[in-house]
Amino acid sequence: MKNFINSGDIINYQYLLNEINKHKNDKSDLSFIGKNKVIGLLFFNPSLRTRLSTQKAAMNLGFKSIVMNFRDDGWQLEFDENIIMSGNKAEHVKDAAKVISQYCDILGIRAFAELKHKEIDNSDKIINSFVKYATIPILNLESSIAHPLQALADAATINENINTNNPKIVLSWAPHPKPLPHAVANSFINMCKINNYDLTITNPKGYDLSKKITEGIQIINDQELAFKNADLIYAKNWSSYDQYGKVLLNDDSWIINENKMKLTNNAFFMHCLPIRRNVVVTDSVLDSNRSLVIQQANNRTYATQTILKELISNEK
Amino acid sequence: MKNFINSGDIINYQYLLNEINKHKNDKSDLSFIGKNKVIGLLFFNPSLRTRLSTQKAAMNLGFKSIVMNFRDDGWQLEFDENIIMSGNKAEHVKDAAKVISQYCDILGIRAFAELKHKEIDNSDKIINSFVKYATIPILNLESSIAHPLQALADAATINENINTNNPKIVLSWAPHPKPLPHAVANSFINMCKINNYDLTITNPKGYDLSKKITEGIQIINDQELAFKNADLIYAKNWSSYDQYGKVLLNDDSWIINENKMKLTNNAFFMHCLPIRRNVVVTDSVLDSNRSLVIQQANNRTYATQTILKELISNEK
Amino acid sequence: MKNFINSGDIINYQYLLNEINKHKNDKSDLSFIGKNKVIGLLFFNPSLRTRLSTQKAAMNLGFKSIVMNFRDDGWQLEFDENIIMSGNKAEHVKDAAKVISQYCDILGIRAFAELKHKEIDNSDKIINSFVKYATIPILNLESSIAHPLQALADAATINENINTNNPKIVLSWAPHPKPLPHAVANSFINMCKINNYDLTITNPKGYDLSKKITEGIQIINDQELAFKNADLIYAKNWSSYDQYGKVLLNDDSWIINENKMKLTNNAFFMHCLPIRRNVVVTDSVLDSNRSLVIQQANNRTYATQTILKELISNEK
Numbered sequence: 037m038k039n040f041i042n043s044g045d046i047i048n049y050q051y052l053l054n055e056i057n058k059h060k061n062d063k064s065d066l067s068f069i070g071k072n073k074v075i076g077l078l079f080f081n082p083s084l085r086t087r088l089s090t091q092k093a094a095m096n097l098g099f100k101s102i103v104m105n106f107r108d109d110g111w112q113l114e115f116d117e118n119i120i121m122s123g124n125k126a127e128h129v130k131d132a133a134k135v136i137s138q139y140c141d142i143l144g145i146r147a148f149a150e151l152k153h154k155e156i157d158n159s160d161k162i163i164n165s166f167v168k169y170a171t172i173p174i175l176n177l178e179s180s181i182a183h184p185l186q187a188l189a190d191a192a193t194i195n196e197n198i199n200t201n202n203p204k205i206v207l208s209w210a211p212h213p214k215p216l217p218h219a220v221a222n223s224f225i226n227m228c229k230i231n232n233y234d235l236t237i238t239n240p241k242g243y244d245l246s247k248k249i250t251e252g253i254q255i256i257n258d259q260e261l262a263f264k265n266a267d268l269i270y271a272k273n274w275s276s277y278d279q280y281g282k283v284l285l286n287d288d289s290w291i292i293n294e295n296k297m298k299l300t301n302n303a304f305f306m307h308c309l310p311i312r313r314n315v316v317v318t319d320s321v322l323d324s325n326r327s328l329v330i331q332q333a334n335n336r337t338y339a340t341q342t343i344l345k346e347l348i349s350n351e352k
Numbered sequence: 353m354k355n356f357i358n359s360g361d362i363i364n365y366q367y368l369l370n371e372i373n374k375h376k377n378d379k380s381d382l383s384f385i386g387k388n389k390v391i392g393l394l395f396f397n398p399s400l401r402t403r404l405s406t407q408k409a410a411m412n413l414g415f416k417s418i419v420m421n422f423r424d425d426g427w428q429l430e431f432d433e434n435i436i437m438s439g440n441k442a443e444h445v446k447d448a449a450k451v452i453s454q455y456c457d458i459l460g461i462r463a464f465a466e467l468k469h470k471e472i473d474n475s476d477k478i479i480n481s482f483v484k485y486a487t488i489p490i491l492n493l494e495s496s497i498a499h500p501l502q503a504l505a506d507a508a509t510i511n512e513n514i515n516t517n518n519p520k521i522v523l524s525w526a527p528h529p530k531p532l533p534h535a536v537a538n539s540f541i542n543m544c545k546i547n548n549y550d551l552t553i554t555n556p557k558g559y560d561l562s563k564k565i566t567e568g569i570q571i572i573n574d575q576e577l578a579f580k581n582a583d584l585i586y587a588k589n590w591s592s593y594d595q596y597g598k599v600l601l602n603d604d605s606w607i608i609n610e611n612k613m614k615l616t617n618n619a620f621f622m623h624c625l626p627i628r629r630n631v632v633v634t635d636s637v638l639d640s641n642r643s644l645v646i647q648q649a650n651n652r653t654y655a656t657q658t659i660l661k662e663l664i665s666n667e668k
Numbered sequence: 669m670k671n672f673i674n675s676g677d678i679i680n681y682q683y684l685l686n687e688i689n690k691h692k693n694d695k696s697d698l699s700f701i702g703k704n705k706v707i708g709l710l711f712f713n714p715s716l717r718t719r720l721s722t723q724k725a726a727m728n729l730g731f732k733s734i735v736m737n738f739r740d741d742g743w744q745l746e747f748d749e750n751i752i753m754s755g756n757k758a759e760h761v762k763d764a765a766k767v768i769s770q771y772c773d774i775l776g777i778r779a780f781a782e783l784k785h786k787e788i789d790n791s792d793k794i795i796n797s798f799v800k801y802a803t804i805p806i807l808n809l810e811s812s813i814a815h816p817l818q819a820l821a822d823a824a825t826i827n828e829n830i831n832t833n834n835p836k837i838v839l840s841w842a843p844h845p846k847p848l849p850h851a852v853a854n855s856f857i858n859m860c861k862i863n864n865y866d867l868t869i870t871n872p873k874g875y876d877l878s879k880k881i882t883e884g885i886q887i888i889n890d891q892e893l894a895f896k897n898a899d900l901i902y903a904k905n906w907s908s909y910d911q912y913g914k915v916l917l918n919d920d921s922w923i924i925n926e927n928k929m930k931l932t933n934n935a936f937f938m939h940c941l942p943i944r945r946n947v948v949v950t951d952s953v954l955d956s957n958r959s960l961v962i963q964q965a966n967n968r969t970y971a972t973q974t975i976l977k978e979l980i981s982n983e984k
Contacts, residue, residue, distance in 0.1 A: 084426040088455040110716040127942030138966040139720040312442030332453040400742040626759030650770040
């Protein structure tokens with residue numbers, strides 16, 4: 037694996053899921069893998085799980101980590117080509133990426149969608165600029181349009197909990213007061229496609245995700261209908277894709293609560309966190325014994341370990 | 353020791369003081385203690401000594417540290433229960449604490465009093481929420497009402513310097529332009545009580561600390577009277593507790609200077625730092641050979657080492 | 669070497685250049701050098717190369733690093749003596765430096781010129797205050813008036829690339845929209861003097877650097893004349909020194925482009941980065957095979973390693 041930008045960069049998804057299981061349960065010393073190697077972690081946005089689990093994964097493999105909150109710690113970066121840099125951007129990503137490549141062995145980047153211009157976000161400009169100019173493997177810590185490390189941890193969590201043959205998985209839109217990016221939903225859908233899961237998406241009218249992503253997946257606008265016989269409810273808010281970045285619905289009609297969960301086949305509940313309690317989901321569902329959210333977060337560490345191992349092996 | 357939140361969590365204070373002495377003077381390799389273990393340090397407020405000495409202590413014991421300036425690096429946390437999270441708080445401490453517990457082995461929290469609502473500060477909401485929901489030991493790096501690591505380093509410093517039998521210790525309020533929390537003073541008093549020190553508090557009228565804390569301790573409003581025959585002056589500003597969070601006195605009448613120190617029994621001078629020179633104390637007193645402030649700061653490292661060792665031993 | 673504040677602190681520059689070459693090419697394990705030792709890195713300003721290369725150098729030598737963005741993470745520092753600290757500065761450098769000296773073995777400081785008061789900047793107040801009060805070696809990570817680690821990496825880069833006997837080196841002022849400090853230019857000039865390089869400075873009228881620095885060096889106001897037969901163009905913007913901190917020229921007449929480079933003896937191009945493309949230099953020059961900027965940045969790691977080794981050896 038040269039870089040890890042999208043779920044599609046994984047050649048053998050099932051192999052990695054087995055690897056995650058090994059990393060989680062076999063506590064033998066793996067510190068030789070990253071010995072004398074450095075992972076740079078550049079955060080353009082806030083992060084709790086990704087920040088900590090990536091550092092933890094790095095430690096478990098013997099890597100050293102250098103963390104930068106890029107907007108404050110470094111220089112504002114220019115991403116456009118052939119530009120006269122007379123504004124407030126002090127450094128071009130072309131130079132920054134080449135320079136950082138000399139100090140680090142792997143570079144993780146977190147850069148959310150700004151939700152202003154669909155085409156800019158869809159080009160995943162920040163992370164792809166680093167891919168273009170860096171000479172070391174790039175690790176996606178959530179980009180404008182993809183969060184494949186989350187999806188890999190989600191797949192591991194599904195693997196650990198659902199033994200049913202061909203479980204019915206429902207990705208349900210849920211309310212949120214602020215406009216959120218599409219990255220988590222996109223990567224969850226891609227992961228389900230790769231693993232041939234039986235996926236249904238349910239979201240209000242106006243909230244359909246990019247057709248490129250949802251192609252071949254059933255979208256139902258009636259949430260309660262979608263929940264029937266589900267084995268897993270994966271909740272996530274996202275802003276409108278058609279009316280790009282807009283919040284169209286601002287009531288609690290799509291909250292996930294016990295009554296809706298009763299329509300399911302005693303389904304598990306998943307969410308990537310952070311989650312707004314009693315907005316996205318009621319306390320009673322989130323704190324129930326069918327909720328897998330804490331386990332999902334734990335699996336982030338082991339998912340990241342397997343990817344770091346793949347990225348550094350390719351380097352040798 | 354399950355958590356270290358207050359001085360009262362220490363079962364045998366004298367044993368720990370002996371341990372501090374050993375950690376300070378015996379430089380043998382203790383890196384086996386924290387091998388492959390991670391300390392998470394969450395700062396909700398600025399910190400110099402605590403930030404550096406805790407990382408140094410962790411290193412000396414072989415722990416890895418992950419530091420987060422929580423307000424900027426992570427998500428705004430909600431601490432109230434059963435709330436509809438539709439405001440600006442993106443994550444509930446209930447979830448954050450459980451998640452972080454999976455990445456770390458010990459979690460240090462620094463969260464000052466806001467000095468707006470006495471009851472909220474007295475409930476020590478932030479650190480106690482982490483105690484409630486985390487599944488790993490919690491270390492107090494200064495909470496709303498307590499700074500027991502500082503008090504432990506203070507006790508070690510007193511031990512190293514004062515051989516007098518039953519020394520007279522005076523905790524003196526001192527001026528400061530801004531309203532400050534009560535945590536350091538509270539923990540110093542508690543530590544003195546635990547060690548049966550002969551403690552006198554001197555502060556202006558209106559500046560009495562919580563009666564629960566000062567119970568059984570003499571409070572004198574005449575600073576010069578209090579200083580007579582003192583063996584140790586421990587200076588600290590705090591805002592009013594009765595008129596909660598208010599600055600009532602804004603002149604230099606309570607500054608600690610050479611003339612006042614002359615009233616003492618050649619007393620040592622202590623302060624937790626940071627200190628405003630020529631506001632709290634004159635340069636001449638702070639820079640005199642009776643000032644122990646730099647030594648106090650040094651002892652923070654060794655005090656923290658002993659507590660980290662206690663916390664991780666309990667874990668096994 | 670007790671501290672590394674200026675290029676003049678290096679006793680034998682040629683010896684260090686040989687050392688840099690060894691550190692770069694001999695990849696044997698040097699982690700014994702910094703074992704159980706801590707480097708504190710205090711940033712009062714943004715940093716990319718210095719931040720990462722210093723941490724990388726520290727790792728390569730087995731040191732642990734503690735990084736603080738001082739303005740946000742710690743307390744505002746007072747640097748003036750004998751002052752009543754009733755304003756917004758919570759701690760005096762005198763106390764901070766002594767305290768930090770107890771937690772670290774080497775202390776790196778980055779504190780740019782503010783470009784408001786020439787005398788204050790010339791006194792290099794922040795770093796010299798740390799030198800005055802700290803009890804551990806101080807490492808200059810760019811101060812008001814000097815950036816000797818950059819100059820050392822520059823010298824190593826010149827060494828690696830130019831075999832000509834007595835090459836002609838031209839330090840050329842270049843345009844920039846914002847007022848920049850003089851530190852990099854100052855240290856480059858000092859380094860050239862120490863190594864007896866044939867240096868010419870070219871800058872517009874009104875942009876002469878401090879006479880103390882440029883003494884004995886030819887300054888030419890005609891950039892094209894200066895470029896003739898040059899073997900190396902070192903580009904750098906700086907604000908006016910006479911009209912202190914002012915930007916006097918705001919057009920592109922001094923940009924370094926292919927036509928100007930054609931006047932040279934097929935010169936190499938150097939710059940410390942970050943660089944504003946098509947303002948300081950055109951893309952075509954910066955991306956040409958004569959550009960050494962990425963190599964310069966790489967040499968920062970090895971230059972810093974040799975200095976850290978010198979500083980810690982002195983400590984024993």
